[in-house]
Amino acid sequence: MTLQTIAEASHGVVLDIAYATAANFTGKPVYSRPGCYLHADAAAALGRAVDLAKPLGLRLKIFDAFRPSEAQWALWNFRPDPEFLADPRKGSPHSRGVAVDLTLIDARGQALDMGTAFDAFTPLSHHGSTAVSETAQRNRFLLLGLMSAADWDFYKNEWWHYQLFDSKKYPLLSDADLPEPMMAKVPA
Numbered sequence: 001m002t003l004q005t006i007a008e009a010s011h012g013v014v015l016d017i018a019y020a021t022a023a024n025f026t027g028k029p030v031y032s033r034p035g036c037y038l039h040a041d042a043a044a045a046l047g048r049a050v051d052l053a054k055p056l057g058l059r060l061k062i063f064d065a066f067r068p069s070e071a072q073w074a075l076w077n078f079r080p081d082p083e084f085l086a087d088p089r090k091g092s093p094h095s096r097g098v099a100v101d102l103t104l105i106d107a108r109g110q111a112l113d114m115g116t117a118f119d120a121f122t123p124l125s126h127h128g129s130t131a132v133s134e135t136a137q138r139n140r141f142l143l144l145g146l147m148s149a150a151d152w153d154f155y156k157n158e159w160w161h162y163q164l165f166d167s168k169k170y171p172l173l174s175d176a177d178l179p180e181p182m183m184a185k186v187p188a
Contacts, residue, residue: 013046020032052146063119068177095172
């Protein structure tokens, strides 16, 4: 199966692939290079969300999309926390190319206040948390509304995570399924 490349110019999004940097919960890069890929069905749903956000003067900023199975194992081995990470033995929607981690940004490129940072693995990250400011709650509901209207399902524990419904019908994919690897080669 072929994954589609998601690019800023062609898809009208901003890319900030967190796992290619140290700005993630591991504190170090997981990917050797940034890449943003989605299954065609997810890419179409992303396009719908972009179109819904545009008249509101908003854009989507993507932190992660397709995550090779090898990366899911690296994250799980660092922090095996089923409240915030899919057990790689069961498979993650990210490793199927049908999930995206994202936020909303305004016309100036400023991220809307969501109450926590991406990858903040605390109860404050839950969609229904009332312990964050009213502004953050409104912004989360705005993101939820846009993504839901574009046919995305949400994960209750992470305001940033959306996946296609019936994600398990898509096959698990690895770094070898990419046109150019995202994971560092392990010395033999």
